[in-house]
Amino acid sequence: MAANAAPQPPVRFDTHPDHYKHWNLTVDGAVARLNLEVDLHGGLRPGYELKLNSYDLGVDIELADAVRRLRFEHPAVRVVVVSSSLPRVFCAGANIRMLASSAHGFKVNFCKFTNETRCEFEDMSAHSNTHFIAAVNGACAGGGYELALACDEIYLIDDGSSTVSLPEVPLLGVLPGTGGLTRVVDKRKVRRDHADLFCTKAEGFRLRDALRMNLVDGGFPRSKWDERIGAKVDTALHARGGAGSEQGIALTPVSRTVTVEGAVTTVDYPSVSLRIDGDQRLAEITVKGPTEAPPADAAALHALGCESWALRAFRELDDALLELRFNHPTEGLVLLRTEGDPALVTAWDDALSGWREGGDWLAREIQLHQGRTLRRLDNMARSMFALIEPGSCFAGVLYEVALSADRSYMLDDPDQDNFVQLHAVNFGAFPTHNKRTRLDIRFLGAPETVTQLRSQLEPVDAAEAQDLGLVTLSPDDLDWEDEVRIEIEERVSLSPDGLTGMEQNLRFAGAETCETKIFGRLTAWQNWIFQRPNAVGERGALVMYGHPEKPVFDWKRT
Amino acid sequence: MGAIDYQSRIPNNVHLSDDRRLQRALERWQPNYLSWWQEMGPDGFQTKDIYLRTAISADRQGWAHFDYVKMPDYRWGIFLAEPDPDREIHFGDHMGKPAWQTVPGEFRNVLRRIIVTQGDTEPASVEQQRQLGNTAPSLYDLRNLFQVNVEEGRHLWAMVYLLHSYFGREGRDEAEELLARRSGDEDKPRILDAFNQPCNDWLSFFCFTMFADRDGKYQLAALAESAFDPLARTCKFMLTEEAHHLFVGDTGLERIIRRSAELAQLDPNGDARAQGGIDLPTIQRFINFWFSYCLDLFGSEVSTNAADYFGQSLKGRFGEAKRYSEHTALGQSKTFKVLKDGRLVDEDVPLRNAMNEVLRDDYIDECGNAVRRWNKAIAKLGLDFELSLPSRRFHRRQGLYADAHFDPAGNPISEAEFEANRDTWLKTESDMEFVRTLMQPCHEPGKIANWIAPPRKGINGQPFEFEYVRFA
Ligand SMILES: [Fe+2]
Numbered sequence A: 001m002a003a004n005a006a007p008q009p010p011v012r013f014d015t016h017p018d019h020y021k022h023w024n025l026t027v028d029g030a031v032a033r034l035n036l037e038v039d040l041h042g043g044l045r046p047g048y049e050l051k052l053n054s055y056d057l058g059v060d061i062e063l064a065d066a067v068r069r070l071r072f073e074h075p076a077v078r079v080v081v082v083s084s085s086l087p088r089v090f091c092a093g094a095n096i097r098m099l100a101s102s103a104h105g106f107k108v109n110f111c112k113f114t115n116e117t118r119c120e121f122e123d124m125s126a127h128s129n130t131h132f133i134a135a136v137n138g139a140c141a142g143g144g145y146e147l148a149l150a151c152d153e154i155y156l157i158d159d160g161s162s163t164v165s166l167p168e169v170p171l172l173g174v175l176p177g178t179g180g181l182t183r184v185v186d187k188r189k190v191r192r193d194h195a196d197l198f199c200t201k202a203e204g205f206r207l208r209d210a211l212r213m214n215l216v217d218g219g220f221p222r223s224k225w226d227e228r229i230g231a232k233v234d235t236a237l238h239a240r241g242g243a244g245s246e247q248g249i250a251l252t253p254v255s256r257t258v259t260v261e262g263a264v265t266t267v268d269y270p271s272v273s274l275r276i277d278g279d280q281r282l283a284e285i286t287v288k289g290p291t292e293a294p295p296a297d298a299a300a301l302h303a304l305g306c307e308s309w310a311l312r313a314f315r316e317l318d319d320a321l322l323e324l325r326f327n328h329p330t331e332g333l334v335l336l337r338t339e340g341d342p343a344l345v346t347a348w349d350d351a352l353s354g355w356r357e358g359g360d361w362l363a364r365e366i367q368l369h370q371g372r373t374l375r376r377l378d379n380m381a382r383s384m385f386a387l388i389e390p391g392s393c394f395a396g397v398l399y400e401v402a403l404s405a406d407r408s409y410m411l412d413d414p415d416q417d418n419f420v421q422l423h424a425v426n427f428g429a430f431p432t433h434n435k436r437t438r439l440d441i442r443f444l445g446a447p448e449t450v451t452q453l454r455s456q457l458e459p460v461d462a463a464e465a466q467d468l469g470l471v472t473l474s475p476d477d478l479d480w481e482d483e484v485r486i487e488i489e490e491r492v493s494l495s496p497d498g499l500t501g502m503e504q505n506l507r508f509a510g511a512e513t514c515e516t517k518i519f520g521r522l523t524a525w526q527n528w529i530f531q532r533p534n535a536v537g538e539r540g541a542l543v544m545y546g547h548p549e550k551p552v553f554d555w556k557r558t
Numbered sequence B: 001m002g003a004i005d006y007q008s009r010i011p012n013n014v015h016l017s018d019d020r021r022l023q024r025a026l027e028r029w030q031p032n033y034l035s036w037w038q039e040m041g042p043d044g045f046q047t048k049d050i051y052l053r054t055a056i057s058a059d060r061q062g063w064a065h066f067d068y069v070k071m072p073d074y075r076w077g078i079f080l081a082e083p084d085p086d087r088e089i090h091f092g093d094h095m096g097k098p099a100w101q102t103v104p105g106e107f108r109n110v111l112r113r114i115i116v117t118q119g120d121t122e123p124a125s126v127e128q129q130r131q132l133g134n135t136a137p138s139l140y141d142l143r144n145l146f147q148v149n150v151e152e153g154r155h156l157w158a159m160v161y162l163l164h165s166y167f168g169r170e171g172r173d174e175a176e177e178l179l180a181r182r183s184g185d186e187d188k189p190r191i192l193d194a195f196n197q198p199c200n201d202w203l204s205f206f207c208f209t210m211f212a213d214r215d216g217k218y219q220l221a222a223l224a225e226s227a228f229d230p231l232a233r234t235c236k237f238m239l240t241e242e243a244h245h246l247f248v249g250d251t252g253l254e255r256i257i258r259r260s261a262e263l264a265q266l267d268p269n270g271d272a273r274a275q276g277g278i279d280l281p282t283i284q285r286f287i288n289f290w291f292s293y294c295l296d297l298f299g300s301e302v303s304t305n306a307a308d309y310f311g312q313s314l315k316g317r318f319g320e321a322k323r324y325s326e327h328t329a330l331g332q333s334k335t336f337k338v339l340k341d342g343r344l345v346d347e348d349v350p351l352r353n354a355m356n357e358v359l360r361d362d363y364i365d366e367c368g369n370a371v372r373r374w375n376k377a378i379a380k381l382g383l384d385f386e387l388s389l390p391s392r393r394f395h396r397r398q399g400l401y402a403d404a405h406f407d408p409a410g411n412p413i414s415e416a417e418f419e420a421n422r423d424t425w426l427k428t429e430s431d432m433e434f435v436r437t438l439m440q441p442c443h444e445p446g447k448i449a450n451w452i453a454p455p456r457k458g459i460n461g462q463p464f465e466f467e468y469v470r471f472a
């Protein structure tokens, strides 16, 4: 398999609708339209053409940006119509040649990022009163249908030839694993035998069968398409309470300074810093708490735009996590730190929660954004240790960072103040992918502990935190340095694959949800299949796709 | 309906009278077919007696039986070329194994798609041509039009036979869909683009039968090599009928061209239009239009599907068995002219992936031969004009050359340059307007419109004056 051997420029996630190559975002009052028209020659990397509205990471970066902007810049939008500007084609899914020529880690990160955006559609539908309609006006295959699946409703053009399909298994020997399989049976509740037929039929189903199996919600002929989609938009708009009047804020690019010194790369943001140590295979992320109290009222929050601490810090953290995923694949352990005044963090939590309760959309969106960034953190295929040291501010929303880590170490030094602090937001504002709080997951076997903790909202020191189960270990000042060093050195010596698998198994205890299944199966099955000779061996299906010879399979099942 | 005499109603060599499954499928499909024919077949003339050829058996005597028949009474039959019980697969990855008499599950979807795509073109062309009877230049031409139409109808039957017999419920659904799509319809268009283009004048009709039916010939010939024996035999038999369609197109164009040269000679300014004919530059523009559209029908120059079809032994090259000695097509390549930074450079592609182009090559050669013959006819009349085929890169909507612009010689040019010359190179609204003014019916035996020469001989040994269509 041809991995990306040549050094590539780093992947960056800054873009703006004015610079989109592949998507066209238009907003008209309460209705936004996202039209896909992929630039054939606009791939992020050389070596493939993005035919038939197939996508690569570059296309998905724009989509993620568009969705983010819908939330913050166009909060009055209630209905989003996702469609294509290409004749007879909606979207052919992820570009096969791009996949075949990408290194394994890149593929996984690409699929994960793509799915996080799709989950964001669903998050918006559930919490931001925004309805998504997939207006599938042409052939819709693989990731194209997965994109449609992320929408609330799917309509397929009835032209006698357009189909929806998930052809990954029959054509490529891999899975429609970016949420496709799971959403078919879990979200759309397609009967499993129907799903089995669907996922093995490369050409997919036209409207009649697709409708019968609930793969779509309806369909219209081309001559009535615009009118009938328009009617669906009106219905959705009505159901969502009609047009809103919220005024958005502008999202300016995150400000990032990258310095490289030998094996050490530092990425500095105003409120976050990321330090990559290539020699130690170690990454360190520090989130700085607010330096000022929250503004006096919601109006003042709006006036701050995207520069309020609560939004800026989490946009930066989000960017740092993606930077780490895509541009620094070998740093397997992330040390998570915070810096600042815990009282200010909880003051922000208080303020945002209060405004959100009072119906302020921006406070709501900021908390939702914090929640999504924390879920991105949960999804890191890296080991994560939180280091809680004097001067830190693991309180409220930032305590979630410690809860997201695989382990937390808290310095117990009688001479220095060192606290963690819970806040009401830790009991519901930031659910993980399995729709529970991190505290609920942590204390799965002792739910009464969570109930008790609800009345423990004062700062707690290291000894108490350890007693309450809020941290893993609290070494004292004599042991701290050595203890932490040894733990780090041991961790970075273990098999990266073993660790990734282990961590993903341990992080999401309790009942599954659609989202945990998607990411869990992405991590396990899809990754495994993507590595197997039947997909990527010399004669594997993914490698042979587009080549004159046919794939050769090892027929043994496990 | 157990007592139907299938053999006389539906002439066939597939043992229809013993095949309950096929009978059941056809009993449902046939009434729908007939209503499709009434709705979308030739406009008018359905009650007229037409001197038509009907295939009543697959052997030498039976495949061309001539008689007067009303089109709705035409006996659309099901014929496959005679079987060879020892036939072996002779190309691709399955070479050397016995030919398949049933569909291998692995290739069910692919084969169905191939058959549906081919089948869709048959009714499509009938739909495209449905108005032409009203402006036929002679009874001879009128009859030829209807012959082509009923045979395209039979070709649909042939494809539907395969769908019904070998593809179960899905095959029956696809057979229904073949009757539901409509050429040029916004909502249910035919699958391929050239079959959604209007074909409302006789110059277009002859271009269509010359170029689009010839694509059909090459597709059928490639499928006649298929490892799936029923498909191979079906296509082989269809080719015998297709030959007449190509003859209609080739000689039709030749007669218009010859007449055009004659009229130009007659005219003091050498202007065929002034004499009520179609001038040669206009004919060239029609050729450019239809030829380039029909090149698209062969599919992308570099194609995964094409490689799969060959590798899977589903679709061979033209004359695979006779013209080639090496039948794996592995380890070989084909060179393409590819546009890089505004210049054409050579690029090698594995041969299997280039199979569409290999077929297109043979097609272009054959079209070129016809153009040379027409040019001889022009030269013979002493006129200094040469028709030509545009380059394969010119005016393409699909494949390697679709995103750029080329002149008829195949040189890369800018979009502005292309647009500036569009009306010199491609038929224009006013060309079509003009051609339409010439399209007046001539329905009297022995008479013919002014803009076309009479044929050199009639049908089945009958003279040109023969009453090919009875209006009484
Ligand atoms: Fe035909």
Ligand SMILES: [Fe+2]
Binding pocket: B152, B213, B216, B242, B245
């Ligand atoms: Fe034909």
